[in-house]
Amino acid sequence: MKNAVVLLSGGLDSATCLAMAREAGYQCHALAFDYGQRHHTELHAAERVASSLGAASYRVIRLDLGTIGGSALTDSSLAVPEEESDGIPITYVPARNTVFLSLALGLAEVLDAGAIYIGINAVDYSGYPDCRPPFIDAFRALAAVATKAGVEGRAPLIETPLLDLSKGEIIRAGTSLGVDYSLTVSCYQADEQGRACGRCDSCRLRRAGFAAASVADPTRYVSGE
Structure with missing residues (x-):
């Protein structure tokens, strides 16, 4: 069984990505x-x-992009927007x-992994430049030139299985693979209990995705809705 590194944020997309990597036959390192x-x-x-999706390992790397x-998302003096806006959001x-x-x-x-999975999405997303195909x-x-593995012709595949899917399609795919979305947190300003605000861009996309997928939304909201 080949290894794969799966970037896991705890949100809906990355959870689906982990399930897809597992389904593809990889031993997944989150x-x-x-x-x-x-x-x-x-x-x-x-x-x-x-834990739920049986990752072979789970690591957390600590760094401070708030610096x-x-x-x-990293500067508490900046308000998380709760209205849709044009351009790349704050x-x-x-x-x-x-x-x-x-x-x-x-x-x-280090793991001699054959793939890196990242759950970026260029359809239902917030306009971020690092979520686009280019x-x-x-x-x-x-990756082909930056590492020993790369120059030896063994660079890991950069897998983006969600890139061209809508949020509803992602949720349907994850549901078919057994993802428990009640475990995930997508909100940009979730409280310490993991309850979502229901108003930020991420919450709006998530809510619309469950509606489009005709899947019951398991999200816990601060308002109790």
């Missing part, structure tokens, strides 16, 4: 990041999801996926 995010409770969700700032975290994938690439080399294409090229 990798989460404590990067100074305000919604720290997502790490508890990531651990629950890793850079520039995002409402919830974009500069260089986040670049950093995460780079560290995943290092772990993949970013992934560029990182695949980087």
